[in-house]
Amino acid sequence: MQHTDFPQILDPAAPLVEHLTASEARLLDPAVRHDEKSLRELLHPHFTEVGVSGTSYDFAAIVALLQAEPAADAGPGVPGKVLAPQLCLLAPQTALLRWRSETGSVPAHRSSLWQKHEGEWRLLFHQGTATSEPLPAAAAELEQPNADDAPRSTAAHPAAPHDGIFLRPLEPEDAQAVLAAFDSDAAAMARQGQVTTMAEAEQYVARLLDPANLQLPLAIATEDGLAGLVSAGIDATNNNAWVWYWMHAAYRGRGVVSAALRTLARVLFDTHGIHRLELGLRVNNPGSRRVAERAGFICEGRERGKFLIDGQRVDTLMYSRLASDPRPLSARELPLHQ
Known part of the structure; x- marks a missing residue:
């Protein structure tokens, strides 16, 4: 092969394309990501990365x-999706794989430079760039479930898991529902504050409604009352806000909080002129992590030993979202009732 043969765009069915696409997918598998031996088999010793957040890693x-x-994210799993891969062979032992990811905080274009090292293809460099562009139709079709695997429903338009749930301003009368939410999972909700009596619930709501505290508390509500809360503490000097959220145990796992957080973010950006949103979560709380990422927040770093819980130091992850960031892949929000 002559040097004039490069660069070459390889056919998608070429063995090298299939091999490197599969290797890339392995790096998205939680079990591989949590195993140093597997990582050393896939990454070049001189590997570097520039993540979607702009953070560089060696x-x-x-x-x-x-x-x-988090260990909960590791273990046997299905490798991640490498969408719309395109491989350009730059030299006999160097190849550039461009692809698209749709999971995580925001969809992203990906560029991976693979190079042969000691007879094996290893990832030398990777960069992710956030995008708001929709996935091309041809690639999107690959993501549709097989008809035999999809849940069957006789309804023409099956109800979304959070139909009938909406946002509204928090009210003093919500104290009883706040107490019920804290009672629904006392161990987990203890991190949200001290609410074990009706008096404490009333004080909790009153603090959030006090104008001096610069909070924007929105009740996640149904016709029966409050089911959760999403709120923002506003730093008016810097046009920033610290956001947080919780749900009654009975309403978790349905994507409700992510939809509520997307709505709150839009209100903060568009109505209050906020530039930067921040939130923090424990590394051993994968549920909260999914909420943040599905609402378009990007992980910026890790704070080591931040909290002392049951005598153990726990790290936290710091997330942010800017008004200028791409909107999250899912645009589903909750209705806001004033």
Whole structure:
């Protein structure tokens, strides 16, 4: 092969395309990401990365970061999706794989530079760039479930898991429902504050409604009353806000909080002129992590030993979203009733 043969765009069915696409997918598998031996088999010793957030990592940093992901996210799993891959062979032992990801905080274009090292293809460099562009139709079709695998329904338009749920301003009368939410999962809700009596619930609501505290508390509500809360503490000096959320145990796992957080973010950006939103969560709380990422928040870093819980130091992850960031992949929001 002559040097004039490069670069070459390889056919999608070429063995090298299939091999590197499968290797890329392995790096999205939680079990692989949590196993140092597997990572060393896939990453080049001189590996570097520039993440979607703009953070740079070298080999040691990325291995440590991936290994430190919550254990709940590791274990046997299905490799992640590498969408619309295109492989350009730059030289006999160097190839550029461009692809698209749709999981995580925001959809992103991905560029991976693979190089042969000691006879094996290893990832030398990776960069992710957030995008708001929709996935091309041809690639999107690959993501549709097989008709035999899809849940069957006789309804023409099956109800969404959060139909009938909406946002409204928090009210003093919500104190009883707040107490019920704290009672629904006392161990987990203890991190949200001290609410074990009706008096404490009333004080909790009163603090949030006090104008001096610069909070924007929105009740996640049904016709029967409050089911959860999403709120923002506003830093008017810097046009920033710290956001947080919780749900009654009976309403978790349905995507409600992510939809509520997307709505709150839009209100803060469009109505209140906020530039930057921030939130923090424990590394051993994968549910809250999914909420943040589905609402378009990007992980910026890790705070080591931030909290002392049951005598153990726990790390936290810091997330942010800017008014200028791409909107999250899912645009589903909750209706806002004033």
